[in-house]
Amino acid sequence: xxxxxxxxxxxxxxxxxxxxxxxxxxxxxxxxxxxxxxxxxxxxxxxxxxxxxxxxxxxxxxxxxxxxxxxxxxxxxxxxxxxxxxxxxxxxxxxxxxxxxxxxxxxxxxxxxxxxxxxxxxxxxxxxxxxxxxxxxxxxxxxxxxx
Amino acid sequence: xxxxxxxxxxxxxxxxxxxxxxxxxxxxxxxxxxxxxxxxxxxxxxxxxxxxxxxxxxxxxxxxxxxxxxxxxxxxxxxxxxxxxxxxxxxxxxxxxxxxxxxxxxxxxxxxxxxxxxxxxxxxxxxxxxxxxxxxxxxxxxxxxxx
DNA sequence: CAGTATCCTTGCGGATACTG
DNA sequence: CAGTATCCGCAAGGATACTG
Numbered sequence: 001x002x003x004x005x006x007x008x009x010x011x012x013x014x015x016x017x018x019x020x021x022x023x024x025x026x027x028x029x030x031x032x033x034x035x036x037x038x039x040x041x042x043x044x045x046x047x048x049x050x051x052x053x054x055x056x057x058x059x060x061x062x063x064x065x066x067x068x069x070x071x072x073x074x075x076x077x078x079x080x081x082x083x084x085x086x087x088x089x090x091x092x093x094x095x096x097x098x099x100x101x102x103x104x105x106x107x108x109x110x111x112x113x114x115x116x117x118x119x120x121x122x123x124x125x126x127x128x129x130x131x132x133x134x135x136x137x138x139x140x141x142x143x144x145x146x147x
Numbered sequence: 148x149x150x151x152x153x154x155x156x157x158x159x160x161x162x163x164x165x166x167x168x169x170x171x172x173x174x175x176x177x178x179x180x181x182x183x184x185x186x187x188x189x190x191x192x193x194x195x196x197x198x199x200x201x202x203x204x205x206x207x208x209x210x211x212x213x214x215x216x217x218x219x220x221x222x223x224x225x226x227x228x229x230x231x232x233x234x235x236x237x238x239x240x241x242x243x244x245x246x247x248x249x250x251x252x253x254x255x256x257x258x259x260x261x262x263x264x265x266x267x268x269x270x271x272x273x274x275x276x277x278x279x280x281x282x283x284x285x286x287x288x289x290x291x292x293x294x
Numbered sequence: 295c296a297g298t299a300t301c302c303t304t305g306c307g308g309a310t311a312c313t314g
Numbered sequence: 315c316a317g318t319a320t321c322c323g324c325a326a327g328g329a330t331a332c333t334g
Binding site: 295296297298299300301302303304305306307308309310311312313314 | 318320324326327328329332334
């Protein structure tokens with residue numbers, strides 16, 4: 001239903017975008033932002049990506065593949081993703097505990113839709129590339145960036 | 148170069164996703180998350196969308212089209228987007244001040260790539276739709292959701 | 295009109311220690 | 315192993331008042 005990225009003229013985008021907007025109610029806007037907020041949270045992308053690549057994994061295995069996550073944040077992230085319907089949790093009731101996670105169909109679909117955006121961001125920011133100093137010298141709050 | 152959502156088999160996704168991952172350095176992962184974080188911030192989507200639909204707009208006009216933004220947050224958001232290279236700022240030096248904003252080419256491209264994801268989220272969450280109570284009854288932090 | 299300056303609350307994310 | 319409990323710093327976001 002939606003034409004492919006890059007093949008739209010500006011006018012088509014605008015009218016299409018307008019149509020989408022008109023069709024949205026307020027809480028849908030909230031939903032949209034919610035999901036993107038969650039997707040943008042510190043570890044979600046990594047988890048989704050890892051599960052996408054490796055399939056069903058145990059808690060610790062996910063952690064092992066993601067540099068720098070703490071247990072708490074991993075658990076938190078997984079629970080959030082489960083809440084959002086993107087990840088499914090399997091508790092094989094064993095001792096010592098064994099819990100596995102995998103993407104739901106919805107999670108996989110999200111990953112698919114994410115990849116183009118995602119790749120584009122990396123490509124693009126390589127082009128754009130303000131140096132870190134240059135970037136930081138334009139603080140969002142203070143007025144110095146106009147000087 | 149990247150096939151659009153829905154046309155990939157699971158295996159293709161996995162291998163592609165893997166390839167993307169392998170090609171990424173650590174700071175690129177940071178960049179990706181940065182952009183998504185910014186895009187996921189409270190007002191960014193609305194601004195990008197509004198500018199996409201209406202074209203060049205004045206500060207106050209953007210605000211008028213977005214329910215609930217405060218001046219501060221709008222300014223902050225615009226400045227952040229400008230920093231990220233998504234929005235261009237025109238200061239016609241007048242009294243009283245007149246400043247206009249529009250999407251850069253990069254901003255427009257982002258919008259294009261956003262729309263499919265975005266539409267999908269809304270469709271999908273309409274299907275999924277845990278009631279708000281049900282959703283909230285599964286707090287991310289506490290253990291109650293297992294009961 | 296388009297901002298800036300302050301103050302405040304909330305929640306994210308990290309660190310560390312503990313448990314069934 | 316897969317969590318939970320607790321404490322802590324920081325930045326996001328909101329409210330309000332002020333300015334060239």
